[in-house]
Amino acid sequence: MAWRRTHNCGELGIENTGEEVVLNGWVDTRRDLGGVIFIDLRDRYGITQIVFNEVDKKLHEKAEQLRTEYVIGIKGVVDKRDDENVNPDLDTGDIEIIVKELEIYSKAETTPFEIKEDIETGEEIRLKYRYLDLRRPDIQQNMILRSDFYQTVRSYYHQHNFVEVETPVLMKSTPEGARDYLVPSRVNAGKFFALPQSPQTYKQLLMVSGFDRYFQIVKCFRDEDLRADRQPEFTQIDVEMSFVNEEDIMESTEQMMTKLMKETIGRDVAPPFERMTYKEAMKTYGTDKPDTRFGLEFADFSELVKDSEFNIFSNTVQEGGAVLGITVPGQGEMGRGAIDRLTERVKEETGAGGLIYIKLNEEDGVKCSVEKFLKEETVDAMVQKAEAEMGDLVLILAGPAPDVYTQMSKLRLMMGKEHNLIDEDAFNFLWVTDFPLVEWSREDQRYHALHHPFTSPKQEDLGKLDDDPTEVRSRAYDLVLNGYEIGGGSIRIHDRELQKRMFELLGIGAEEAQERFGFLLDAFKYGAPPHGGIALGVDRIIMILAGGNSLRDVIAFPKNQKAQSTMDNSPDYVDQEQLDELHIRLKRGVGPEEK
Structure with a gap:
């Protein structure tokens, strides 16, 4: 039976000197210095040094058994450390515990990796032994941050009259976008x-039901290819409001994020957040989720070079492509070898066909890598357009749109990271608005909703819905933080006839629409309020707040990049009896015999 602790391992100080205490925890480190054994005892609150001396031989012999990760309880007296032995790196570094009694709750084998921060152990091993990985202080702090995050979110929405409603985890399959997980x-x-x-x-049905302010911290599932910032199961803050417009939802979200930043990591951010249209974001940064912590905005040289004798430029523009540049400050002295290596990286990492440059330095003046094909005044005009100064380097890509914008966006991030242009301590929020309502899929030969089929078009663009749908802007908005999309939402379609038109545009006929979404269309018959909302990605936000670069470091039990949990070996095969109960027969060649 465990001893009831009087304190945790992170709270004792000089003011407790002389007190008898009980601590429980894990052996973090053990040092035997000539008969005196020092143990750093760890729990999630911190570390306290405990001491076994040779006065009590029996106790000392018992302490000699202790190894790292043994779970123990101790009773002892708080003692002030000598000045030369104070440990400033510990909150409890002014004291130590002279142990009087020891209880070993459980012994531990040697762990497959050290329980400490900044280990170099591969992620697969860490995930296999996730219960050990979760002992590490940095991962524990991420979990505590996540807990604080939830409390703050709930506090904000409850204070503003939102009703927390749980929606079903088992629902009808309405495939649109990523694959569904089926049960x-x-x-x-x-x-x-x-x-x-x-x-x-x-x-949306809750809005029809009269709950004008709803929120939920909800688990969602998508069967899609994974990467560092994706998981098959993820958590989002789901919000919906009635009788609102875009401004209402943005303002509410900004207030919540402001409170969240302050109460979880102590950072002040000032609303209103910056805003940018989708077209502006793509033209300036080549992405709808730009990282605005640094510059390197695009310069479009297309008009300047459309009639140049350099065929790569002129042909690209005449065929509807673009010639883009970014100015990298202070890199005008970059040597030929370094630029050649950069060119190969650009080809490999962005997919661009090549890299053209203009260097500005005191020795060479203005030097363009293709200057023999361009007039001097054209190069000068490009330098002026790029707002480049002596000592700078202008990097140029040419290619078909929109590919060249994506390639330049990758090059911009590459240069920002490589030349330390990104303020890693900043938190830059950005609203991206006025997204296209739909986009044409050449593969499927039909239109797809850029967000989802319930997103409302802008009233002033309704006239283009039948004749020029790609020019119709939606009432959608994304929230971006430091180059990550952390949330997205829209004003919804609440008119039954407009929703039918949207389905038709997406190639969803009346019969299919009724089969897949009939319950929603039927609900609209009985009076639906204008409404809209937003969903915010919890895992991604916490990853950014924690300063991490992988969702797996902020989720207690994540999946790997193959959507597997190697810790408990899931997914796994099931017994034939279970399959029979579910009326399922596996395809030939699929099943346990394939292990």
Whole structure:
């Protein structure tokens, strides 16, 4: 039976000198210095040094058994350390505990990696032994940050009259975008539930039901290819409001994020957040989620070079492409070898066909890598357009649109990181607005909703819906933080007839629409308020606040890049009896025999 602790391992100080205390925790380190054994005892609150001397031989012999990660309890007296032995790196570094009694709760084998910060152990090993990885202080701090995050979010929304409503985890499959995770129904043979990609239709139904302010911290699921900032199951803050416009939702979200930043990491951010249209973001940064912590905005040289004798430039522009540049400050002295290596990186990492440059330095003046094909006045005009100064380097890409914008966006980030242009301590929020309502898919030969099929078009663009749908702007908005999309939302379609038009535009006929979304369309028959909302990615936000670069470091039990949990070996095969109950037969060649 565990001793009831009087304190945790992070709270004792000089003011406790002479007190009898009980501590419980893990052995972090052990040092035997000529008969005196020093143990750093660790729990999630901190570390306290405990001391076993040779006065009590039996106790000392018992302490000699201790090894790292043993779980123990001790009773002892708080003692002030000598000045020369004070440890300024510990909150408890002014004191130590002279142990009087020791209880060993459990012994531990040697762990596959050290329980400390900044280990170099591969992620697969860490995920296999995740319960050990979670002992490490940096991962524990991420989990505590996540807990504080939840408390702050709930506090804000409850203070502003939002109702927290849980929506179903088993729902109807309405595939649109990523693949659904399907769940077979035992009692309804041949039928399947889907795990929600988001509670989109449910939260709209809640608005129809009269809950004008809803929120939920909800688990969502998408069966898609993974990367560092994606997981098959993820958490979002889901919000919906009635009788609102874009400004209302943005303002509410800004207030919540401001409170969140202050109460979780002690940072002040000042609303209103910067705003930028989708077209402006793509033209200036080549992405709809630009990192605005640094400059390197695009300069468009297309007009300047459309009639030049350099065919790569002129042909590109005449064929509808673009010639773009960025100015990298202070790199005008870069040597030929370094630029050649950069060119190879650019080809490999961005997919661009090549890299052209203009160097400005005192020795060579203005030097362009293709100057023999360009007039001097054209190069000078490009330098002026790029706002380059002596000592700078202008990097240029040419290619078809929109590919060249994506390539230049990657090059911009590459230069920002490589030349320390990014303020790593900054938190730059940005609203991106006026997204296209739909985009044409050459692969499917039909239109796809850029956000989802319930997003409302702008009233002033409705006239283009039938004749020029790609020019229709939506009432959608994304929230971006430091180059990550952390949230997205829109004003929804609440008119049944307009929703039908949207389905038709997306190639969803009346019969299919009724089959897939009939419950929502039917609900609109009985009076639907104008409404809109937003969903914010919890995992991604916490990753940024924690200063990490992988969602797996802020989720207690994440999946790897193959959507597997190697700790508990899931997903895994199941017994044939279970499959029979679910009326499922596996394809030939798929099953346990393939292990």
